[in-house]
Amino acid sequence: MKRRRLPPLIFRFPFNKAIHQPHLENFFNSIRGTAKLNCPADEAFSSEYIIHKANEALSARRTLDLNPAEMEAI
Numbered sequence: 001m002k003r004r005r006l007p008p009l010i011f012r013f014p015f016n017k018a019i020h021q022p023h024l025e026n027f028f029n030s031i032r033g034t035a036k037l038n039c040p041a042d043e044a045f046s047s048e049y050i051i052h053k054a055n056e057a058l059s060a061r062r063t064l065d066l067n068p069a070e071m072e073a074i
Contacts, residue, residue: 042073 029035039047049071057064 045073046071 023038026035026038030037050066053064053066
């Protein structure tokens, strides 16, 4: 069975751009020094940690063991 390719998601409000475009623009503009990051790196790490661990557990087909100390950015 051939998979049907879906069009990229577009924000309807307040953006009329592809779903990751505002994030990428903010990131590159912050590197250029023309903007501040919308999300500081330490907060981003802590919020994304569990998602990456869940993906790891799914790939390995095992249960998830979380250590709260690992969720804090150094």
